[in-house]
Amino acid sequence: xxxxPKQETIALNGDEAVxxxxxxxxxxxxxxxxxxxxxxxxxKFSEYVANGEVQTEFVCTESEHSAMTACLAAAATGARTxxxxxxxxxxxxxxxxxxTSGFRAPVVMAIANRALSAPLNIHGxxxxxxxxxDSGWIQIYVENAQEAYDSIIQAFKIAEDTEVSLPVIVGxxxxxxxxxxxxxxxFGDDPIKQFxxxxxxxxxxxxxxxxxxxxxxxxxxxxxxxxxSPNYYFEFKRQQEEGMRNxxxxxxxxxxxxxxxxxxxxxxxxxxxxxLDDAEIAIVVVGSTAGTLKxxxxxxxxxxxxAGVLRIRTFRPFPVEQLRSALKNVKTVAVMDKAxxxxxxxxxxxxxxxxxxxxxxxxxxxxxxxxxxGGRDAKPRELRKIYDDLLQVNKxxxxxxxxxxxxxxx
Amino acid sequence: MSKERSWKExxxxxxxxxxxxxxxxxxxxxxxPVRDLEKCTKCLTCVMFCPEGAIKWKPEKGDIWFDFGFCKxxxxxxxxxxxxxxxxxxxxxxxxxxx
Amino acid sequence: MTTQEWKFTAKDIASKPDLFxxxxxxxxxxxxxxxxxxxxxATRGPTIVTQATGCMEIVGSIYPYTSWALPWLHxxxxxxxxxxxxxxxxxxxxxxxxxxxxxxxxxxxxAGDGGxxxxxxxxxxxxxxxxxxxxxxxxxxxxxxxxxIQRSSSTPTGAATTTTPAGKVIPGKLEKKKPITExxxxxxxxxxxxxxxxxxxxxxxxxxxxxEVEGPAFLHVFAPCPRxxxxxxxxxxxxxxxxxxxxxxxxxxAVNGKRQLSTPSKLIQLAxxxxxxxxxxxxxxxxxxxxxxPQNQHIMDEMQRLTDENWQRLTQKCEPA
Numbered sequence: 165x166x167x168x169p170k171q172e173t174i175a176l177n178g179d180e181a182v183x184x185x186x187x188x189x190x191x192x193x194x195x196x197x198x199x200x201x202x203x204x205x206x207x208k209f210s211e212y213v214a215n216g217e218v219q220t221e222f223v224c225t226e227s228e229h230s231a232m233t234a235c236l237a238a239a240a241t242g243a244r245t246x247x248x249x250x251x252x253x254x255x256x257x258x259x260x261x262x263x264t265s266g267f268r269a270p271v272v273m274a275i276a277n278r279a280l281s282a283p284l285n286i287h288g289x290x291x292x293x294x295x296x297x298d299s300g301w302i303q304i305y306v307e308n309a310q311e312a313y314d315s316i317i318q319a320f321k322i323a324e325d326t327e328v329s330l331p332v333i334v335g336x337x338x339x340x341x342x343x344x345x346x347x348x349x350x351f352g353d354d355p356i357k358q359f360x361x362x363x364x365x366x367x368x369x370x371x372x373x374x375x376x377x378x379x380x381x382x383x384x385x386x387x388x389x390x391x392x393s394p395n396y397y398f399e400f401k402r403q404q405e406e407g408m409r410n411x412x413x414x415x416x417x418x419x420x421x422x423x424x425x426x427x428x429x430x431x432x433x434x435x436x437x438x439x440l441d442d443a444e445i446a447i448v449v450v451g452s453t454a455g456t457l458k459x460x461x462x463x464x465x466x467x468x469x470x471a472g473v474l475r476i477r478t479f480r481p482f483p484v485e486q487l488r489s490a491l492k493n494v495k496t497v498a499v500m501d502k503a504x505x506x507x508x509x510x511x512x513x514x515x516x517x518x519x520x521x522x523x524x525x526x527x528x529x530x531x532x533x534x535x536x537x538g539g540r541d542a543k544p545r546e547l548r549k550i551y552d553d554l555l556q557v558n559k560x561x562x563x564x565x566x567x568x569x570x571x572x573x574x
Numbered sequence: 575m576s577k578e579r580s581w582k583e584x585x586x587x588x589x590x591x592x593x594x595x596x597x598x599x600x601x602x603x604x605x606x607p608v609r610d611l612e613k614c615t616k617c618l619t620c621v622m623f624c625p626e627g628a629i630k631w632k633p634e635k636g637d638i639w640f641d642f643g644f645c646k647x648x649x650x651x652x653x654x655x656x657x658x659x660x661x662x663x664x665x666x667x668x669x670x671x672x673x
Numbered sequence: 674m675t676t677q678e679w680k681f682t683a684k685d686i687a688s689k690p691d692l693f694x695x696x697x698x699x700x701x702x703x704x705x706x707x708x709x710x711x712x713x714x715a716t717r718g719p720t721i722v723t724q725a726t727g728c729m730e731i732v733g734s735i736y737p738y739t740s741w742a743l744p745w746l747h748x749x750x751x752x753x754x755x756x757x758x759x760x761x762x763x764x765x766x767x768x769x770x771x772x773x774x775x776x777x778x779x780x781x782x783x784a785g786d787g788g789x790x791x792x793x794x795x796x797x798x799x800x801x802x803x804x805x806x807x808x809x810x811x812x813x814x815x816x817x818x819x820x821x822i823q824r825s826s827s828t829p830t831g832a833a834t835t836t837t838p839a840g841k842v843i844p845g846k847l848e849k850k851k852p853i854t855e856x857x858x859x860x861x862x863x864x865x866x867x868x869x870x871x872x873x874x875x876x877x878x879x880x881x882x883x884x885e886v887e888g889p890a891f892l893h894v895f896a897p898c899p900r901x902x903x904x905x906x907x908x909x910x911x912x913x914x915x916x917x918x919x920x921x922x923x924x925x926x927a928v929n930g931k932r933q934l935s936t937p938s939k940l941i942q943l944a945x946x947x948x949x950x951x952x953x954x955x956x957x958x959x960x961x962x963x964x965x966x967p968q969n970q971h972i973m974d975e976m977q978r979l980t981d982e983n984w985q986r987l988t989q990k991c992e993p994a
Contacts, residue, residue: 193762219770221762226799230755233748237759240746243767263748268586329586368585371593371739378587380744382719382778387590387739389747396736399581400588590739594696597738602701618683622873623910625706627695631687644695648702649907
């Protein structure tokens, strides 16, 4: 039997856990720009660099747009790259997110989810990365600092798989996870370096008539980033979609592989279900709020209420089949959104869930709770009330307002 | 849909698969350069300035050669030739005299 | 900086295979195309080129065709210098880790005046400040030509563009041309130079010098655009020459801030009677046609004055021969 590598438990906040994970994955290039609440990631990483603890070229770019560009260019040269951002910084990268995905560059980026301006707000909500859901990046949202550490490591394996070849965002709630100290079990550097391995490059056919590794290399010149006319563009986009489809499988595989190493598994890697098998009411949520909900569900179960939580860990690619399966016995579902889609019918997560269940055999009643915008705390009392509301819906059959606001001053 | 253009066949990221030397731009031209061999001193000014690289120096021949497959007929070579050895003519004027 | 001068003849250059290949879709008589083709002759070994969106980027990379016979990267418009930063960082660290076999790979970042002076200025300034090892070449055709001849900060005073048309009330662009090389010099760069394709020997020497610098180097190349300037395609090199002879675009180089005029401009300094009036340069350019009217004479005079002033200032800043 292979000995599992040793882990030790240390106190880290989410940002520090992310920085440590990136360090252990033997990243080649980090190009980043500081923005609250991600600053600790770049600061911690700079310490590693200054102390010679990593073999990484750390580029302090003059903006996030240049940070993403530099990561993309480094990835195009064959390097393993990592960066981090949040809120306005992620928004500034917007153009380059699509380019990076179009290039199939396996950049891994931690996003310390934070509200977008205006007004300016440095606190946690998910509007920054939710706004980038069409960009072609895989999106994994974590519940706590431990999962942040584990997910950054997994992200490199997922991104660099040649059948996937897509960049990955690992989202951690700003301040709630990024700045909160937790006990995190971490490995030594070597087991992680081994787990992630060397970056494998996909093969491409070039204008020289050769099929060679996809990187800028004077030995095998190739032209990257051409302009493609209407005759060609569509097919490249379909290729990206295929990468997403392959990612559904790969994320589950990596979660399973990693659990053999660590003893930790996050559902099947796509969805983290809690007390859902015989649940009649359930809340679907993304991020750290799931932690609080799990405690509330335990209380409710003690009271005899059949309540459950479904945490969506992988938001892109959206796990349609898995979601349908997880919610097939639930009668009433509340989907929580920590971001708004102005003028739309509910938030992004609500839309994805409802859409996925439209064709499903089982049709639960689905309502939306917009909450936590600008870092507004969702208190256990308020979260518990959601379950009470769902019970009411079950009892009376009266849905009421499908889109609701939790904790809003009316 | 041709197999060559199927999304399953194209290289990811849009890596280009053909060299542009396979795309002849010579049919763009209206006028074409005609060289007076007597006046040409092989200074190679025209070779330097041609935006297309359509005038080539052939060291084994000790002479230059016009690749009309790429020449767009801009006339820079004629304008810059120090001995005025090149004149721009309509192709039909040069029927049978092409070098 | 190497002390060994790179000696070459026209035959040497002509015998080198093109790295910017025929079959690109630039307009007939394109100044930047001719310029880029020549610049690529000055490479000295393994080279990676990264380019900003613009005319030269588009014409050479129309999928599935490519005109680039070396590794080439384009990502977006404003980030040629940021691309170069990423490539430089990757090569550095991967070489340390034993993953790159070449001892040195030159990095050339190419951009037009839009991708350098305007939208690209931030990335350029950042990359230069961080000291990445690359040569940034600005091919200046004085406008956003690829999108239809709109004005850039590098468009000269008095020029008509599609966003500064010569109208009844406003006669073309009123602002001065942004002095990009002064801005780059203020960054304390090891090498800043100007060149133009007519004086190809001077230009190629400067490209090679820029490549040899360990750290960032900046080369501002003046490249006439017959389409945007409304000039005869055959006269592209003539205008390149005129720009130097009229001192509209003097050629010089600054090694660690010490400036020296290059031979073509030096000759004008030594023989001021050879300096041609700006009017000679403006004539035949459709974008300046509206200046040849009585009501716009003052603009032409202003352009002569600005040219003379800039030439005065430059010669004062340059070291004596």
